[in-house]
Amino acid sequence: MDIRFSPQETAFQEEVRRFLADEYPADIRRKMQGGLQLEREDHVRWQQLLARRGWAGVNWPVEHGGTGWTPVQKYIFSTECALAHTPRIVPFGLGMVGPVIYTFGTEEQKARFLPDILASRVWWCQGYSEPNSGSDLASLQTRAVRDGEHYVVNGTKTWTTMAQWAEWIFCLVRTGGPELKPQAGISFLLIDMKTPGVRVSPIRLLDGTPEVNEVHFEDVRVPVENLIGEENRGWTCAKYLLTHERTGIAQVARSRVRIAELRKLAAQTPAGSGGSLLEDAFFLRRLAELETELIALEYTELRTLANLSAGKSPGPASSILKIKGTEVAQALDEFFVEVAGLHALPCVPEQFREGFTGDHVGPGTLAAAAGVYLNNRKASIYGGSNEIQRNIIAKEVLGL
Amino acid sequence: MDIRFSPQETAFQEEVRRFLADEYPADIRRKMQGGLQLEREDHVRWQQLLARRGWAGVNWPVEHGGTGWTPVQKYIFSTECALAHTPRIVPFGLGMVGPVIYTFGTEEQKARFLPDILASRVWWCQGYSEPNSGSDLASLQTRAVRDGEHYVVNGTKTWTTMAQWAEWIFCLVRTGGPELKPQAGISFLLIDMKTPGVRVSPIRLLDGTPEVNEVHFEDVRVPVENLIGEENRGWTCAKYLLTHERTGIAQVARSRVRIAELRKLAAQTPAGSGGSLLEDAFFLRRLAELETELIALEYTELRTLANLSAGKSPGPASSILKIKGTEVAQALDEFFVEVAGLHALPCVPEQFREGFTGDHVGPGTLAAAAGVYLNNRKASIYGGSNEIQRNIIAKEVLGL
Amino acid sequence: MDFDYSDEQQLLRDSVARFVREEYAFDARKRLIASGQAFSASHWSLFAELGWLAVPLPESCGGLDGSAVDNAIILEEFGRGLVLEPWIPTLTLGAGAIAALGSPAQQQALLARVVAGELQLALAHFESAARYDATAIATRALRHADHWQLDGGKCVVLNAPAADLLLVSAREASGGVAVFLVEPGTPGLRMQPYRNIDGTMAAELLLEGLRLPVDARLGDQPDALPALGILHDRAALLACAEAVGAMAVLLQKTVEYTRTRRQFGVAIGSFQALQHRMADMFIEVEQSRSILMMALLTADSSGDIPRAVSAAKSRIGRAARKVGQEAIQLHGGIGVTEDLDVGHYVKRLIAIEALFGNSDWHLRRFGSAGHAA
Amino acid sequence: MDFDYSDEQQLLRDSVARFVREEYAFDARKRLIASGQAFSASHWSLFAELGWLAVPLPESCGGLDGSAVDNAIILEEFGRGLVLEPWIPTLTLGAGAIAALGSPAQQQALLARVVAGELQLALAHFESAARYDATAIATRALRHADHWQLDGGKCVVLNAPAADLLLVSAREASGGVAVFLVEPGTPGLRMQPYRNIDGTMAAELLLEGLRLPVDARLGDQPDALPALGILHDRAALLACAEAVGAMAVLLQKTVEYTRTRRQFGVAIGSFQALQHRMADMFIEVEQSRSILMMALLTADSSGDIPRAVSAAKSRIGRAARKVGQEAIQLHGGIGVTEDLDVGHYVKRLIAIEALFGNSDWHLRRFGSAGHAA
Numbered sequence A, B: 001m002d003i004r005f006s007p008q009e010t011a012f013q014e015e016v017r018r019f020l021a022d023e024y025p026a027d028i029r030r031k032m033q034g035g036l037q038l039e040r041e042d043h044v045r046w047q048q049l050l051a052r053r054g055w056a057g058v059n060w061p062v063e064h065g066g067t068g069w070t071p072v073q074k075y076i077f078s079t080e081c082a083l084a085h086t087p088r089i090v091p092f093g094l095g096m097v098g099p100v101i102y103t104f105g106t107e108e109q110k111a112r113f114l115p116d117i118l119a120s121r122v123w124w125c126q127g128y129s130e131p132n133s134g135s136d137l138a139s140l141q142t143r144a145v146r147d148g149e150h151y152v153v154n155g156t157k158t159w160t161t162m163a164q165w166a167e168w169i170f171c172l173v174r175t176g177g178p179e180l181k182p183q184a185g186i187s188f189l190l191i192d193m194k195t196p197g198v199r200v201s202p203i204r205l206l207d208g209t210p211e212v213n214e215v216h217f218e219d220v221r222v223p224v225e226n227l228i229g230e231e232n233r234g235w236t237c238a239k240y241l242l243t244h245e246r247t248g249i250a251q252v253a254r255s256r257v258r259i260a261e262l263r264k265l266a267a268q269t270p271a272g273s274g275g276s277l278l279e280d281a282f283f284l285r286r287l288a289e290l291e292t293e294l295i296a297l298e299y300t301e302l303r304t305l306a307n308l309s310a311g312k313s314p315g316p317a318s319s320i321l322k323i324k325g326t327e328v329a330q331a332l333d334e335f336f337v338e339v340a341g342l343h344a345l346p347c348v349p350e351q352f353r354e355g356f357t358g359d360h361v362g363p364g365t366l367a368a369a370a371g372v373y374l375n376n377r378k379a380s381i382y383g384g385s386n387e388i389q390r391n392i393i394a395k396e397v398l399g400l
Numbered sequence C, D: 001m002d003f004d005y006s007d008e009q010q011l012l013r014d015s016v017a018r019f020v021r022e023e024y025a026f027d028a029r030k031r032l033i034a035s036g037q038a039f040s041a042s043h044w045s046l047f048a049e050l051g052w053l054a055v056p057l058p059e060s061c062g063g064l065d066g067s068a069v070d071n072a073i074i075l076e077e078f079g080r081g082l083v084l085e086p087w088i089p090t091l092t093l094g095a096g097a098i099a100a101l102g103s104p105a106q107q108q109a110l111l112a113r114v115v116a117g118e119l120q121l122a123l124a125h126f127e128s129a130a131r132y133d134a135t136a137i138a139t140r141a142l143r144h145a146d147h148w149q150l151d152g153g154k155c156v157v158l159n160a161p162a163a164d165l166l167l168v169s170a171r172e173a174s175g176g177v178a179v180f181l182v183e184p185g186t187p188g189l190r191m192q193p194y195r196n197i198d199g200t201m202a203a204e205l206l207l208e209g210l211r212l213p214v215d216a217r218l219g220d221q222p223d224a225l226p227a228l229g230i231l232h233d234r235a236a237l238l239a240c241a242e243a244v245g246a247m248a249v250l251l252q253k254t255v256e257y258t259r260t261r262r263q264f265g266v267a268i269g270s271f272q273a274l275q276h277r278m279a280d281m282f283i284e285v286e287q288s289r290s291i292l293m294m295a296l297l298t299a300d301s302s303g304d305i306p307r308a309v310s311a312a313k314s315r316i317g318r319a320a321r322k323v324g325q326e327a328i329q330l331h332g333g334i335g336v337t338e339d340l341d342v343g344h345y346v347k348r349l350i351a352i353e354a355l356f357g358n359s360d361w362h363l364r365r366f367g368s369a370g371h372a373a
Helices: A007-023 A026-034 A040-053 A071-083 A091-104 A107-118 A234-244 A252-267 A281-309 A316-344 A366-380 A386-397 B007-023 B026-033 B040-053 B071-083 B091-104 B107-118 B234-244 B252-267 B281-309 B316-344 B366-380 B386-397 C007-023 C026-034 C041-049 C068-081 C087-101 C104-115 C225-260 C272-300 C305-336 C341-354 C359-367 D007-023 D026-034 D041-049 D068-081 D087-101 D104-115 D225-260 D272-300 D305-336 D341-354 D359-367
Strands: A124-127 A143-147 A150-157 A168-174 A186-192 A198-204 A210-223 B124-127 B143-147 B150-161 B168-174 B186-192 B198-204 B210-223 C121-124 C140-143 C147-158 C165-172 C177-182 C189-195 C201-213 D121-124 D140-143 D148-158 D165-172 D177-182 D189-195 D201-212
Touching: A007 A040, A007 A071, A026 A040, A071 A252, A071 A281, A091 A107, A091 A124, A091 A168, A091 A186, A091 A234, A143 A168, A150 A168, A150 A186, A168 A234, A186 A210, A186 A234, A252 A281, A252 A316, A281 A316, A281 B281, A281 C359, A281 D272, A281 D305, A281 D359, A316 A366, A316 A386, A316 C147, A316 C341, A316 D272, A366 C305, A366 C341, A386 C272, A386 D272, B007 B040, B007 B071, B026 B040, B071 B252, B071 B281, B091 B107, B091 B124, B091 B168, B091 B186, B091 B234, B124 B150, B143 B168, B150 B168, B150 B186, B150 B198, B168 B234, B186 B210, B186 B234, B252 B281, B252 B316, B281 B316, B281 C272, B281 C305, B281 C359, B281 D359, B316 B366, B316 B386, B316 C272, B316 D148, B316 D341, B366 D305, B366 D341, B386 C272, B386 D272, C007 C041, C007 C068, C026 C341, C068 C087, C068 C225, C068 C272, C087 C104, C087 C121, C087 C147, C087 C165, C087 C225, C121 C147, C147 C165, C147 C177, C165 C201, C177 C201, C177 C225, C225 C272, C225 C305, C225 C341, C272 C305, C272 D272, C305 C341, C305 C359, D007 D041, D007 D068, D026 D341, D068 D087, D068 D225, D068 D272, D087 D104, D087 D121, D087 D148, D087 D165, D087 D225, D121 D148, D148 D165, D148 D177, D165 D201, D177 D201, D177 D225, D225 D272, D225 D305, D225 D341, D272 D305, D305 D341, D305 D359
Parallel strands: A124 A168, B124 B168, C121 C165, C140 C165, D121 D165, D140 D165
Antiparallel strands: A143 A150, A150 A210, A168 A186, A198 A210, B143 B150, B150 B210, B168 B186, B198 B210, C140 C147, C147 C201, C165 C177, C189 C201, D140 D148, D148 D201, D165 D177, D189 D201
């Protein structure tokens, strides 16, 4: 056992740091640090910089243009990115549909889709959940009926993040009849959002951000060559994504950056009992407890990485990363609201947009703290709710 | 709304205080305050003092020799007793079988049993749980088969508190066949512990106290006149006890006394950072939180009392009293262990027995703190576990 | 000991509940906010008509001198409907300050108009650097021969954008704090209004060489801080009542939702893990109601009011956070959307926790208070 | 970065696990305690034979100078079996103190005997009035011409009743703290032995005019406190490893029990509310294992060891309490009986939390430590 990086790993860390220092655009960094909303173009510019460096396909194998990195390299990369306040890589293309295509797609499909994904030339979104299918994903009702060389798709997808910016959507659709088990009648379909009959309607979240959407399909004709894998076998792709690659969901580095930010703010905030909030034992005790939780989580993630390095699957135990990762992040959200004090109340979204010139209400990003808190309650709901994760642990790990 | 006692209530409070000051034996008080184990005789002496004053049947109606007190009077009485460190009234006779007998018994049974119960001349214990019937009480297997003018009882009861001191036991036994629903085949039977075939074997709890027992029945012949209510209708009696009288289970006054004791000990304990543990904000914050919980619990109990006064049933909402009462008490157990520090380790039961003359290990009762903690984990298990209480709230209050 | 409402109190509660039911459907509330107004002027007139505005005010000015329980009855129902009208800013704090500090003439001139529903008020007291410490006032009031001059800043002044009159606290040369009546629009006063997360309105105030007439000072007490402390405790207590109302609705909505929302072929309310969590929500609501009752009865008798208020505010703040989070979680995705009412209750609960001292601030004050047996 | 055990470590683990499996069945352990002994002398001899006792000791005395990870491997398996043999008192603290403070002659004379399993030790350092503050030593050592005189008291001295040699800390006239070798039975030493809740043994020591030879002082360092601090951190860390082993067993036993215990016609492990709680127990165990690993690797590299130990001890203490409570609760009634092993794991966890600084003490030290990025 050894906690230290090997000389190669240390060299790699240096390389990443140098890249970030040299190439990461200062304007995007400024937005990230100031809590400003990013535009589509900001994401694309950053990801294309990564693509030019050959670092966009973090989890991809080399043969498909990926980095071929070891788990430790991935860990170093994501940690350094968080410390440098970069945006997270938008997962739908590079993290999700790309791996599904290179794993289950035909050679033709790979040639057609992968280069654009890797180069962030096409924006993808994910069509899984439906209004009546949340935790019970397999009950989804969007139908795709074969009609000659097309599928005709009807139904509604929801919680589709950034669909307003997307050019393509990958969907789970029902192709099988009621005689099949729910999971057995589902197919994995790629749909061009410009196809007639596709309509996007925004869902406003509690902090007002236009982030998620409903995507409606009305007699949308999709060429059969857009089917990935076999008809009625789409559940295999969905499951592959769920268990395949969960590193990063713990968001350890990001939470560490946020704790540092929180400490800075708390040090500037009077406790009302003489010193600063950071010197206040009531506050400090809870913060220290959270910090130990985060340290434990970091090592839980490292242990999962070590398993991956050894060729083992991260396994259902990685549900811990989801549960604890979101719990720590949400506890941090609460801390920011607490530090904000009265300034948790003002809702002034315009001051967190590029180009705002008015008087700033509240110190730093604190007047946005309540919005972040509210928005991020979704983290324990989506991607398999924390209840579902506990079911997984109970059943698949503990055998209950 | 008014929080104050009426003049009559204040006068009653004075009367109780005077009684306790004049009559409560100093030697029992000393044992209680020193955390010493009580003997059977201590309980009997105290309860007979109450009986002589006419205060033994706290919840009993006047016609059966009870106090006929209002809920507020009962509250005052139990609060003052806790503040005076009296033992709790052993519930099996006065709190449980007595009320069942005056509610469901024949005139003959009332005349035969009630006077001895009221005067604490006979010690009762409770035969409900069985090794395979804990939370699922209705699955009990102890059988009573009619044979002429007797029932022949076979089976085993468990968790029978103080059975080693008891002269009589009231039991739920199965008299009905498998064609009946589990609840429908149960009868409520009184059994003289001296009957041949009754055998008591102690169960040692984690703190070593001889407190609970198994009671075995082997062809025990019980006269049919010891059946309370109708055959196969014993579940009615069991349910009556469960919902009838839950005031007191919150143990608010006792917890308040313990908090005062805890504060005293914490004030004498160095925090390791200069001042005493009671001046330590880490400690204080958690203690303050617990105190607010206890204040809330006190008013939840008062609200339940007010409902009773108004002739309403305490209802399933009183499950809160059980859940929060045990949670607060168990949190206090943890605090005592914490204050004990290293002295949580020594297990020196002999120093908490009457007449111990050796050197005392650890300050005050702190070397008993871990034992109390361990023993009291049972509080959230027995009397309808806290899980069962949450089921009751979900189903009967929330309608889920 | 008596925990029942009087007949009058029961009538008041029914009357407020009816108003909330009829006027505060979720859509009506949304439209009110979308209109850009801070609240509905006609609602406020109705409050006056129904005599509610008289409840908290002293009898000498046509008020009813209502008890803490009376006021809490109104606020709990307001909490159930997320009522936007600025009860606490105008009545508890604004009129409360005038009643506690104002000269008889000032009281006469202003309070009757409050009872009549003709005057909106805002108390500007807290400052950014003070956090919840009501005594750390850096705004300065300098007495000149023929006027006062105020310099400083106030933050998150509730109802300021709609107020006809602002009450601004400032420290005099003597070291004492006084409260000044300030008309909006007075030169030297800059107001930066905004909407709060809970739909109410507030503003940051900047005072630069603000000149006020000599009679702008409220009364002649040397130090307003003790009175302001009492007022903020009262506000905290009423906010607790509002929170209890809001939490009760959240619990009810969550139970209803889980009874109808189906996943895996059954209502999700049939899952025991969720049932136990809703049982815990229920316990939180009931414990909150209990400690609120304790604090109200203490306020109406002669107990240690700050300690009682702090016990309630910290305990209820804890409950509010848990109940809010669980309500969202058990609703799943739609729980975080703007179009469902659930999130708006949670927003109001967040605001309440942040106002008048948050949970930890009150827990600290409670913990350091004296301990009677 | 490498989280795998080496082949040697894997062998060590298998060997300790086999010992625990074969020698520490619950009944065998009960008999050992019932016999009145502190532990089994033959087990200890076996440890010596198998070379385990050499693991923590320095190479100069025939030891293997094992890493923190090596030691933790042994203690985690000990935790799985609730092993009574006094590893931490004799090796980590006793031999550790001799190795850190003793003169070469003292080390030579004593440590080889420890490795051979011939010497039991007990370090008497903490005092009632000091709680967990290892620097608050009031016991006095006065140097006379031809002897030392010690006066004071020590509390909860682990393994003292079985120790062949006690190591007693005391403050010298210079203000520094030194450690003295004391034979049990020396006049002036009163020992009050007792059994601990976890089945191990300890004693209170009273020192009244205790006379010791001039060479009883361990080494010649002016102040032993820094070394003692390091030793107690090591002990805390190994106690954490033991706790992780014990918690893992509790989780496993709870899962097994709920899979077989039937109520309401089904295994209680099929109830979702209980499943989620066992999932939370699993998370606690895994998070504990993770933070233990962090602390061990920090101890074996050159990090901030006190901060790492405190992070682990406080986090694991919290986990231990929760896992212990849930294990009992999910077992129901039999969980609180002496005849089931579950309660004995809980007792050991309570003892571990109370030893070497409890959770809050370590959380405080962690919180006040420096914060690297």
